[in-house]
Amino acid sequence: MKNIKFRKAFLSISLLVVSISIEAASVQEQMAEFPAVKAAVEELVLANHILYDQNAVDGYGHISIRNPNNSNTFFLARSLAPSVVTVDDIMEFDMNGKALNGDTRTAYGERFIHSGILRNRPDINSVIHGHAASILPYGLTGTTLKPVYHMSAFLGEGAPIFEIRNFAKPSPDTDMFISNNDLGDALSKIMGLQYFVLMRGHGYAAGADSIKKVVFRSIYAIQNASIQSEAMKMGVVQYLTPGEASASQETIEKTIGRPWQLWSERVKKP
Numbered sequence: 001m002k003n004i005k006f007r008k009a010f011l012s013i014s015l016l017v018v019s020i021s022i023e024a025a026s027v028q029e030q031m032a033e034f035p036a037v038k039a040a041v042e043e044l045v046l047a048n049h050i051l052y053d054q055n056a057v058d059g060y061g062h063i064s065i066r067n068p069n070n071s072n073t074f075f076l077a078r079s080l081a082p083s084v085v086t087v088d089d090i091m092e093f094d095m096n097g098k099a100l101n102g103d104t105r106t107a108y109g110e111r112f113i114h115s116g117i118l119r120n121r122p123d124i125n126s127v128i129h130g131h132a133a134s135i136l137p138y139g140l141t142g143t144t145l146k147p148v149y150h151m152s153a154f155l156g157e158g159a160p161i162f163e164i165r166n167f168a169k170p171s172p173d174t175d176m177f178i179s180n181n182d183l184g185d186a187l188s189k190i191m192g193l194q195y196f197v198l199m200r201g202h203g204y205a206a207g208a209d210s211i212k213k214v215v216f217r218s219i220y221a222i223q224n225a226s227i228q229s230e231a232m233k234m235g236v237v238q239y240l241t242p243g244e245a246s247a248s249q250e251t252i253e254k255t256i257g258r259p260w261q262l263w264s265e266r267v268k269k270p
């Protein structure tokens with residue numbers, strides 16, 4: 001009897017070890033085994049370079065992609081400037097922002113922006129966080145960032161603003177960072193069902209179902225912010241109506257392969 005119990009315990013420990021070793025396949029091993037993972041990680045690296053080349057990020061800012069082979073994990077670079085990220089720098093995280101595969105390299109302190117949105121939004125697979133200067137005045141003043149043209153139609157009826165003071169505990173005075181899961185959840189809650197959220201005194205987070213689309217949305221939301229600010233100085237601004245926004249979003253987002261090709265060629269040049 002004792003022997004059977006011992007055997008059972010041994011068997012369950014063995015199964016646990018097997019399951020841990022399956023989960024512990026490194027990013028490189030997953031890339032070798034699953035073509036979709038290889039494609040996603042390589043596109044993620046390219047997107048890092050494009051975002052820098054297009055002035056969407058500088059030394060700060062990051063982009064993630066949900067693991068196409070496991071919807072409960074995501075890929076994100078280790079703590080590096082986006083322009084220098086390579087395939088070897090990509091780490092894998094669970095939906096609580098915990099690094100997987102025994103990877104102990106330094107991660108971005110704000111990975112909880114990604115885990116928070118990806119955990120709460122199954123329709124979003126890729127998230128960008130950045131601090132583009134033209135975006136900042138909207139979060140600071142409470143002025144709604146709204147689509148002024150078809151390129152940023154996804155902004156719909158306007159981007160919500162996340163006020164960290166309303167969620168920070170125990171004190172409303174923080175370092176402004178989304179540095180834990182509670183703040184990640186709060187950011188996602190304010191984003192609601194939209195794809196862009198302003199962060200007061202900090203920047204923004206954008207989401208989409210693909211890397212290409214979230215890069216497209218970030219680049220054109222930043223341009224929208226510049227155009228809107230210029231137009232507001234001149235007079236009353238005509239924004240897209242909700243009907244125009246929804247119709248033009250559908251049309252324009254079918255064509256994002258075109259600018260993606262241009263952006264890719266620019267960063268692939270030796």
Ligand code: MN
Nearest residue numbers: 110129202203
């Ligand atoms: Mn930040």
